[in-house]
Each structure stands twice: as structure tokens, then as C-alpha cells.
Amino acid sequence: MSDRLMYRNEFYIGGEWVKPAGAERLGVVSPSTEEIVGEVPVATAEDMARAVAAARAAFDEGPWPRMTPGERADVLERAAEKLRERLPDLVEVAVDEMGIAVGHAAMHHFMVAPVFEYYAQLIRTFAFERWVVAGESAALVISEPVGVVAAIVPWNAPVNLAAWKVGPALAAGCAVVLKPPPEAPLSNFILAEALHDAGVPAGVINVVPGGREVGEYLVTHPGTDKVAFTGSTEAGKRIMSLCGEQVKRVSLELGGKSAAVVLDDADLTEAVPTLVGGAMYNSGQVCAAQTRILVPRWKYAEVLALAEAVASGLPVGDPHDPATAVGPLVAERQRARVEGYIELAGKEGAQVVSGGRRPRHLPRGWYVEPTVLGNVDNTMRVAQEEIFGPVVCAIPYDSEEEAVRIANDSRYGLSGSVWTGDPARGLAVARRVRTGVLTINQHHAPMPMVPFGGFKESGLGRELGPEGLAGCLESRTIGIPPTLARGNSPRSV
Structure with missing residues (x-):
């Protein structure tokens, strides 16, 4: 067990490893030994506000949303390579912080790198713009990134489910504030390191673990445009209620009794x-x-x-x-x-x-x-x-x-x-x-190219597949003279 992986002193905010605002630390307890095997700083509202500000600046002023889809795809493909290289580290941390059997831990992370690969491939051909002509009327329909995404993941699959949210969000051109759970906060620092090494610009991904109160602060922060949450149905109802007060976009992957x-x-x-x-x-x-x-x-x-x-x-x-x-x-x-x-x-x-x-x-x-x-x-x-x-x-x-x-x-x-x-x-x-x-005649093995999500109290919206990308986009229409539309094609990737 590596102290470098298990003991963290900083958050990843704005492309840098930064000291926390407070002094409180959280011990990561091994489910198999009941002993502390790692530590992370405990996020405060000040830490989360700094992360949102970094994401906001990256989205509003930075290069990421303004890159061509092909340029973003190149970065996502490098991210997939870096994540494959870090698989042994992900396995080591998961066994100690989650208690998952080591024989299953590699399979538990099998979709992390492929999600980034899939979305890299998808956005190379995805129609982010289309021209519509109907007689004397015409319009340009544009699919644009939704903005800053607050991604909140649970302890039972923290990196896998983070990838399901971060992959399509980055592909769309969004910036992300990722809140790992207090029970399993360590593995998503490895995700942050891999994305940093892949060349994701500063502020586009921010990783700040914390508890329920700081999570609620993130959900309600006016600087976030969408919340992507996986967790219990009860927590999902609370988040949906908070998002409803702000008419904030939300996707929920909740409980099941399948x-x-x-x-x-x-x-x-x-x-x-x-x-x-x-x-x-x-x-x-x-x-x-x-x-x-x-x-x-x-x-x-x-x-x-x-x-x-x-x-x-x-x-x-x-x-x-x-x-x-x-x-x-x-x-x-x-x-x-x-x-x-x-x-x-x-x-x-x-x-x-x-x-x-x-x-x-x-x-x-x-x-x-x-x-x-x-x-x-x-x-x-x-x-x-x-x-x-x-x-x-x-x-x-x-x-x-x-x-x-x-x-x-x-x-x-x-x-x-x-x-x-x-x-x-x-x-x-x-x-x-x-x-x-x-x-x-089989158990479901998620695939990056097909949607995942539930009916009724199992959630709202879909992750993975083109549907996962669509959930990170906003569509808008610009009415134009038909002469402008004729002969034009969508913006080059």
C-alpha cells in the first residue's frame, strides 16, 4: 500500500494541487481491518467556492469550450491512455478504501478508460451544428456545452461513475467540479492526475472530496449549471428539489430493486x-x-x-x-x-x-x-x-x-x-x-456506447452513449436568411 496514493494533503483546483482552507482531516478506514489506511483534507464551503470559481473561469474564459471537437478528442484519447497506465493504482486504492475483492477490482474499473475513448470518437463526427431550411425560413441549430457541471459520485464505484459523468461533460466542452464521497475519497485523485497529465486545461476538472453539507453547497451554488448525481433515491430527491428551486439541469442515477x-x-x-x-x-x-x-x-x-x-x-x-x-x-x-x-x-x-x-x-x-x-x-x-x-x-x-x-x-x-x-x-x-x-440470459455489462439509467425512482436522464453527451449540451436556434444557410456546412471538427 503506497502512502503516496493513500495520504493526500491537497485538493485539485484550477489545474494545481492547493492547500485546503481548513485544518480538518478525514481518516479513510479500511473495511476489512477497521484501521485507518489513508487521509484526505475535509473540504469547506470556501474550498468548494474556489473550485466552482476555477471551473467557471475555465468555461467562461478558457480555451476548452472554444476548441474544436477534434482538439478536445485528442486530449480525451490521451486521458484514456493515462488512465490505463494508472489501473494498478486504481485497483490498489479501491481494495483498501472500498473493500472490493482484488480479483474483481480490475473489472470494477474496466470502463474508465473506454468511456473517454468512446466520447473522443463520438465527438469527431457528432453534429454540433445543423442548418435547417424550410421554404423562405431557415435556422442554425447549435448544440453547446451546458456549462459548469457539478458531478457527485458514491462510494461503491467512485472512479467508474465519475468517468461516466466527466467523460461526456468534457467531450461537450463543459468544466467539472467533482465531489468524491467521504467513504472512498482517494481514487478520484488518480483520475485528476491522469487528466492533468493528458493536458486537460486548468480549471476544466476540479476534484474536491467532502461530505453532505459541502455537497449541498455545490449543488446550490449559482456558478454551477447542471448537477450529475449518483447515489441513494432519498438523496436524489433532495438534490432534485434543490435544483428545481433554481431550474437547474439535473441528471440522477439512483437506487434499484431489480x-x-x-x-x-x-x-x-x-x-x-x-x-x-x-x-x-x-x-x-x-x-x-x-x-x-x-x-x-x-x-x-x-x-x-x-x-x-x-x-x-x-x-x-x-x-x-x-x-x-x-x-x-x-x-x-x-x-x-x-x-x-x-x-x-x-x-x-x-x-x-x-x-x-x-x-x-x-x-x-x-x-x-x-x-x-x-x-x-x-x-x-x-x-x-x-x-x-x-x-x-x-x-x-x-x-x-x-x-x-x-x-x-x-x-x-x-x-x-x-x-x-x-x-x-x-x-x-x-x-x-x-x-x-x-x-x-446474461448480466448487464455496461458499454460506453449504450445508455444507462432508470425509470421511476431509479433516476432521471441517462448516462453513457450519445444520450450521455446530449445531457451535457444545450440546444439553441438562430434564425437566419435562407441564403446564408444554402451552401453552408456545420463547423469543421
Whole structure:
């Protein structure tokens, strides 16, 4: 573990590493040892104001928004190269500050560099301007950067989700103030270093970790034009309310309680291990985790037996050990939350089929065994509320129509899947499930070129794909004489 990576004394503001305004520091606690493994300064409103001012100056007066898209693309491609070089550092920090198993940590960051590459490629051909002629009327339609983006990311995937926000924002020509979470504040300093080394101009990216109060200050600051937030639905509602007061642009990627619909012709030996293993990835701390497994009632006992075998066989332990599949939860309060839901499940009439306890061989660290709940009805709180831990619910159904109804019976709509021996049937079912991302016979692996986001209380707007770029742009129309439009073409890239 490198002190250079784990102990930070400065914020990245205006293209420089600057001392904080206050003296308070935050200890970064290892979820596996419960010991302090790093430190960062704690941001104050003064620090955040300085970051916003730097971003504002970079956008209003600096070169970045005024570069051609091709020039910005060159910088983004260099950023992707630098981020690939820093992957070992990202992995090292993630294992210590998040507790993710080292065997999963590289995969956890697999989309960081490709996001910057994708947006570099996209803006080389994207139509930022178009001429419209209709008889004696004509107009120039321009897509311009939205301005200064306040990007707020959670602790369960701080760099990956930062890339989803920063990549399209920079591609559009925006400036960004990025607020990493207090639980996992370190890894996004590596992102700042990579972007700096790639030649991103001063002030275009600013990284200032902090807590809820300074985050709210950032959201409401009149110098920010858009807020891009990933986190809990409750926090998202608060942010949306604050943005509404200022009519500020906002995109939200929030919670989930996603359903996997296992049809009667599915191969259970493939579906169940994939679903249970996937639900335990990152100790179940994934918004898109498919934590409701819907199965035909006449196959319910078989599915529970398979799920128990898979869950009980997952190695739980030190996240530094390559053999570990399930590491600790990020904080003691998160373990208490998960244990509270497991206790609630029993009170509601559910059965703990596997797990449900703290591992006896791990006296230190915030661990919970991979847990499978049976006898679950979809009206139970454990089936309706996001637990955000290594807990999966198996829910029986009697018909395909009931399975679709149960899948849709949720205030969330983020992810999901359909498992079947007939992909065409699976697609027909998928079309009926109201969720933003859904796969057939596989877990969803995000791709930079397709949008990600949710329905209902899972969020607002989309990240990734052309949709992610569109969310960082404002369109405006300039009426012009038709003679000016004829023979003209969009500005060169």
C-alpha cells in the first residue's frame, strides 16, 4: 500500500494541487481491518467556492469550450491512455478504501478508460451544428456545452461513475467540479492526475472530496449549471428539489430493486449461479444488482437448493486475497443496515436459506455472509426496499403474466434480466418490464456506447452513449436568411 496514493494533503483546483482552507482531516478506514489506511483534507464551503470559481473561469474564459471537437478528442484519447497506465493504482486504492475483492477490482474499473475513448470518437463526427431550411425560413441549430457541471459520485464505484459523468461533460466542452464521497475519497485523485497529465486545461476538472453539507453547497451554488448525481433515491430527491428551486439541469442515477425473471424453460444450472454470484459482486453494493429472483413456483425448491449451494460456496474474506469473492461492506453502518434487513426478513415471514450472519472466521472487518432469502412475498419490505448488501430474495410466481407484474411492482426500475431457452420469448417478456436496462440470459455489462439509467425512482436522464453527451449540451436556434444557410456546412471538427 503506497502512502503516496493513500495520504493526500491537497485538493485539485484550477489545474494545481492547493492547500485546503481548513485544518480538518478525514481518516479513510479500511473495511476489512477497521484501521485507518489513508487521509484526505475535509473540504469547506470556501474550498468548494474556489473550485466552482476555477471551473467557471475555465468555461467562461478558457480555451476548452472554444476548441474544436477534434482538439478536445485528442486530449480525451490521451486521458484514456493515462488512465490505463494508472489501473494498478486504481485497483490498489479501491481494495483498501472500498473493500472490493482484488480479483474483481480490475473489472470494477474496466470502463474508465473506454468511456473517454468512446466520447473522443463520438465527438469527431457528432453534429454540433445543423442548418435547417424550410421554404423562405431557415435556422442554425447549435448544440453547446451546458456549462459548469457539478458531478457527485458514491462510494461503491467512485472512479467508474465519475468517468461516466466527466467523460461526456468534457467531450461537450463543459468544466467539472467533482465531489468524491467521504467513504472512498482517494481514487478520484488518480483520475485528476491522469487528466492533468493528458493536458486537460486548468480549471476544466476540479476534484474536491467532502461530505453532505459541502455537497449541498455545490449543488446550490449559482456558478454551477447542471448537477450529475449518483447515489441513494432519498438523496436524489433532495438534490432534485434543490435544483428545481433554481431550474437547474439535473441528471440522477439512483437506487434499484431489480428483478431477474427466470422462465420455466430456463437452464437453472446456468441462470441461478450467475444470478446469485452477480448479486454478491462488490458485496451486493451495486445499484443495478438483481436482488429479486423470480422463479416458477413448481421449480422453487430446486432454485432455493441451487442458490444455497452457490451462496455458501462463495469465498468470503480478506479483499487482498485473490481467492476472495465477497469482501466486507464499506462501513459499520452499512453492515448494521444489512443485518437489520435480514432480521426484518424473519419477522416478515421469510426464511434465511443461506448465510445471514457475520463470518465466524473474520472477527475484524464489516462482513456479512452471502445471504439467500426464501419464502419471500413481493409485498415484504425486503422485496421492496434496497438493502445494498449481499442479500438476494427468491420469489415464486404461477404464470408469465404474474412474473411480469411482480417485476414491475416496484418503485424502482433500473435493471433486470430474463432467463429462457427461447431468446425470442425472452425479448417479448423484456419489452413488458418497465426498467431502464434489461438483458436476456446474461448480466448487464455496461458499454460506453449504450445508455444507462432508470425509470421511476431509479433516476432521471441517462448516462453513457450519445444520450450521455446530449445531457451535457444545450440546444439553441438562430434564425437566419435562407441564403446564408444554402451552401453552408456545420463547423469543421
